[in-house]
Amino acid sequence: MADIVPFEIHLPDKLLEETKIKLKYARxxxxxxxxxxxxxEVGHLKFKEVVEYWRDEYDWREFEAKLNKYNHFKTSxxxxxxxxxxxxxxxxxxxxxxxxxxxxxxxxxxxxxxSLKIIPLLTEPSGDRQAFHVVAPSIPxxxxxxxxxxxxxxxxxxxECFANLMKKLGYDQYVCQGGDWGSSIVRYMALxxxxxxxxxxxxxxxxxxxxxxxxPEKHRRYVSNDFSEQEIKNLERTKWFATFERGYQRIQETKxxxxxxxxxxxxxxxLAWFAGKLKAWTDNYSWTPEEPIHWAFIHYQGxxxxxxxxxxxxxxxxxxxxxxxxxxxISQPVGxxxxxxxxxxxxxxxxxxxxxxxxxxxxxxxxxxxxxxIQFWKQHKSGGHFIAWERxxxxxxxxxxxxxxTGPVFGQ
Amino acid sequence: MxxxxxxxxSVSDAQIEDLNARLALAKFPDELDQAGWDLGSPLADVKxxxxxxxxxxxxxxxxxxxxxxxxxxxxxxxxGFDSLTIHFVYRKSNVExxxxxxxxxxxxxxxxxGLKMxxxxxxxxxxxxxxxxxxxxxxxxxxxxxGSKKRGFALEQYAEVCNKLMLKLGYREYVTQGGDWGFYITRAxxxxxxxxxxxTHLNFDYGxxxxxxxxxxxxxxxxxxxxxxxxxxxxxxSKWFMDExxxxxxxxxxxxxxxGYALADSPVALLSWIYEKLHDWTDNYPFTDDEIxxxxxxxxxxxxxxxxxxxxxxxxxxxWNDPKNKVTRERVGDWIxxxxxxxxxxxxELRVLPKTWIRKLGNVxxxxxxxxxxxxxxxxxxxxLVKDVRDMFKKGGxxxxxxxxxxxxxxxxxx
Numbered sequence: 001m002a003d004i005v006p007f008e009i010h011l012p013d014k015l016l017e018e019t020k021i022k023l024k025y026a027r028x029x030x031x032x033x034x035x036x037x038x039x040x041e042v043g044h045l046k047f048k049e050v051v052e053y054w055r056d057e058y059d060w061r062e063f064e065a066k067l068n069k070y071n072h073f074k075t076s077x078x079x080x081x082x083x084x085x086x087x088x089x090x091x092x093x094x095x096x097x098x099x100x101x102x103x104x105x106x107x108x109x110x111x112x113x114x115s116l117k118i119i120p121l122l123t124e125p126s127g128d129r130q131a132f133h134v135v136a137p138s139i140p141x142x143x144x145x146x147x148x149x150x151x152x153x154x155x156x157x158x159x160e161c162f163a164n165l166m167k168k169l170g171y172d173q174y175v176c177q178g179g180d181w182g183s184s185i186v187r188y189m190a191l192x193x194x195x196x197x198x199x200x201x202x203x204x205x206x207x208x209x210x211x212x213x214x215x216p217e218k219h220r221r222y223v224s225n226d227f228s229e230q231e232i233k234n235l236e237r238t239k240w241f242a243t244f245e246r247g248y249q250r251i252q253e254t255k256x257x258x259x260x261x262x263x264x265x266x267x268x269x270x271l272a273w274f275a276g277k278l279k280a281w282t283d284n285y286s287w288t289p290e291e292p293i294h295w296a297f298i299h300y301q302g303x304x305x306x307x308x309x310x311x312x313x314x315x316x317x318x319x320x321x322x323x324x325x326x327x328x329x330i331s332q333p334v335g336x337x338x339x340x341x342x343x344x345x346x347x348x349x350x351x352x353x354x355x356x357x358x359x360x361x362x363x364x365x366x367x368x369x370x371x372x373x374i375q376f377w378k379q380h381k382s383g384g385h386f387i388a389w390e391r392x393x394x395x396x397x398x399x400x401x402x403x404x405x406t407g408p409v410f411g412q
Numbered sequence: 413m414x415x416x417x418x419x420x421x422s423v424s425d426a427q428i429e430d431l432n433a434r435l436a437l438a439k440f441p442d443e444l445d446q447a448g449w450d451l452g453s454p455l456a457d458v459k460x461x462x463x464x465x466x467x468x469x470x471x472x473x474x475x476x477x478x479x480x481x482x483x484x485x486x487x488x489x490x491x492g493f494d495s496l497t498i499h500f501v502y503r504k505s506n507v508e509x510x511x512x513x514x515x516x517x518x519x520x521x522x523x524x525x526g527l528k529m530x531x532x533x534x535x536x537x538x539x540x541x542x543x544x545x546x547x548x549x550x551x552x553x554x555x556x557x558x559g560s561k562k563r564g565f566a567l568e569q570y571a572e573v574c575n576k577l578m579l580k581l582g583y584r585e586y587v588t589q590g591g592d593w594g595f596y597i598t599r600a601x602x603x604x605x606x607x608x609x610x611x612t613h614l615n616f617d618y619g620x621x622x623x624x625x626x627x628x629x630x631x632x633x634x635x636x637x638x639x640x641x642x643x644x645x646x647x648x649x650s651k652w653f654m655d656e657x658x659x660x661x662x663x664x665x666x667x668x669x670x671x672g673y674a675l676a677d678s679p680v681a682l683l684s685w686i687y688e689k690l691h692d693w694t695d696n697y698p699f700t701d702d703e704i705x706x707x708x709x710x711x712x713x714x715x716x717x718x719x720x721x722x723x724x725x726x727x728x729x730x731x732w733n734d735p736k737n738k739v740t741r742e743r744v745g746d747w748i749x750x751x752x753x754x755x756x757x758x759x760x761e762l763r764v765l766p767k768t769w770i771r772k773l774g775n776v777x778x779x780x781x782x783x784x785x786x787x788x789x790x791x792x793x794x795x796x797l798v799k800d801v802r803d804m805f806k807k808g809g810x811x812x813x814x815x816x817x818x819x820x821x822x823x824x825x826x827x
Contacts, residue, residue, distance in 0.1 A: 018437065025434070027430075027676050027677045028677070029673060029676035029720070031561065031716055031720045044669075151444050151445070245666070246666075248667070248670075250662035251659030251660060252659070254655075254656050254657070255452040255656075255659050256452065257447060257454075258451075258688045261440070261683075262674035264439045264680075265437075265678040265680040266674050266678035268677045269677055269678055271673075272671075272672075272674060303442070304441070306441075312451065
């Protein structure tokens, strides 16, 4: 374990100074300042306030110090066919003797920040709730992790990277939790590293419509729009997402390089790209002025371009091929927590189905059951996409329920 | 005509210094090995262009060249919206019966695209070649025209502004030339003002397969005739555009402002965003660094700012699916009467469609398949486009004499 090195976050002064200068000279488009374009969700005036706050009051060093109260590490992780990844991760062990190792995987535009609120809840839970040792890596290209400059580093490689991390940390068996890209990465971990991954819990869901040959009854219900009320609500949410919210996804999965220059050169541009999503994808969460800046800056300081690469690479594995996770079956227990303001990610392939059939589709449980051994399925009445940040207690309650010693994974 | 004033482009020194200061602070990503063009503007190109733009490019020189053309501004108001200062380039031909022609650009184009053709079109001698009075408009939100500060400024409004400009210049009847949004806007003009707009020349393929119920002859033709080799290649190009090249418009049609902040704040962002199109949408046109910098600088220094240029995507797509509106996407792709259509087809256009699809737009009286050229045809091959337009309106051409009393010829020079 010699080369697992404790890591302290310290952004160079030069970067902080440069950012301040760029913010000072930010040219904010105000052509329709009196009009609230709802596409930015937060509105011009509000956005301007956040930019000014970042320029005048935001204190990165103060936040950095708070971040450094957590246990950060860096280590070199091999991935077959690629150079080793210089991986950043948090690692917090519980003092409870029966704690279960758990790896938490974030997505886009998230980061390891999403693990901060749940780490104490999982490592030091109240009462006799199940405790966990938590490992929270930065996906390669995010946070303080390095990344690969060779193309082809996709979801299966991310899964392999994290499986190798857990092995390096001495965890032969463990469980996973993931949302956004994390949900797909942990699914591949369960599929490709089945001996080590005992179970996974996810809060975002990707599925294909049921196949008419494999599951004729489900297929019949699908084509006749036979859904429950809640499923219909979920479908409406997906339709909203598909119609109004997918622009970023379409550009990120086709021309991320063209887009990336904007985020490397303009902190305002980076913040604007995130700000609307942070508001629209959560459920009435009161973002403080700092929080979107933390999120944007964690990306800005690294490589926003590298972070977007996952979209392009995912296309190679999210498709109709039998080797895709959408066609394989996870036999380990899978737990799902559905929060109403989730967005439903659709690969371009899945979207084609939607368009072609002029129908809505989302993730009725029985669709997910085609590819996952669903042993826990909870529909919540509130909460959104970044649930670990918005409502950490709600997520942790589900995690502990799913994984406790009397639950579907470890119970007799 | 009282408030039509001559105009000179005159960007302030402060704006130029500001641009250079931003370019000096430019920060760049790194790049995947062997990235090529697949994922977007290559790093080496962007770095080189940023350095050139900052250190070598001379905006004042470019500005002076642009100002060699006759620029004007005037106020035009679309109903329900504020009056806007509209910038345009305009010259009357020496030929008295010259045909009034309005050139309408798109995105990421500008008035600049029409300049290469301008002198030739105006300078038709009226005996061998028809002559034109040429108006090149900067659409609202582009170039040195103001932008709308109110929501809802959609295709009908762009068409209204164009029509009012031509009427203001004294042309009760006129013809148009357009591609990209210029296609949609001139189709809207055809729909809304058939008493004024008598012919449209288009260089942007658009349409869907003709249905049996609506266009039985074309539909039959489409069913029977196999696609030519050109049409097959064209469908491949069209598919590329839909699958790989449409991210920008998915974004711009739904969240223009989310992107707009980046384009307004970072000239590097703007450069990359547009440069990719200059490459992907043309037929290997050998852009010089000066041409690229002038193209992007017009966007950077534009009156309404770069973010405003995206709004047409949002406004048009949010209004054109509403069947209550006159100008809908469907309507624009269907037969429009009374307006003669001329078409130039380029192999590297974004959509290259079978001929039977195009011909349902209306009475197509002129067509030419170019061997080369792409989306920015007026910039890439101005001489060919001038020839096509002349061929459409010349004696014996499909749209000859379409304007009452103005056939483009010196009647006294008639043989």
